[in-house]
Amino acid sequence: MDTIVKLGSEGPVVIFSKSNCCMSHTIDTLIRGYGANPRVYELDQLADGDQMEKELMALGCNPSVPAVFINKEFVGGSNEVMSLNIRGRLKPLLIKANAIWV
Template sequence: MDIVKGLVQERSVVIFSKTNCPVSHTMIQLISGFGANPTVYELDQLPNGRDIEKVLHTMGCQPSVPSIFIGGNLVGGPNDVLSLQVQGRLAQMLMDAGAIWLWNGNYYCQTESKCNNVPDTGVKLGFSLISIMFPII
């Protein structure tokens, strides 16, 4: 567990991913859509990626990617993150972790003096992500 703790410590958002995982890419885009700059570890590109993956499994990450940490704490996988998004709690978690300064649904501020207009990544995006992951037959 120390290897994962060392990687997530002192970083506001960390995503463990694999380069060929579309769900990981979707989670990275969702978090980035708030204006956060997540640290992404591509496990299939790291020499100790398999060891990290085993640790993530022991921490309860099933499957191991994507695994999302916010504020040094394990949030979980994509279902957990989408749940937080649908509940309207994800933005607050990102603010609490210092990943973003301010969020009102349309603007984010990474510093007190620099705000940018970004696309709305509200509940509608969360539902579209769910429908992509679990298409209706």
């Protein structure tokens, strides 16, 4: 889990993704729609992607991707991010993380 937590804290918004995952693409598009520029790790394109996927599952991600960190905190997967968005709480989180400005 150390790798995931370390990488998850390297930017205001970090997304662990797979290039062929439609929900990963949806979450990335949603966050970019607010003007944020997330750091995206495509697990299927990384040499240690399989190990990172196991670490994400150990964190409780099921499915393993997308997994989103905002302001160095693990937010969750697509359901959690979409729920934050619907409740109007995603944008304030992005502002607090200095990922976007008003």
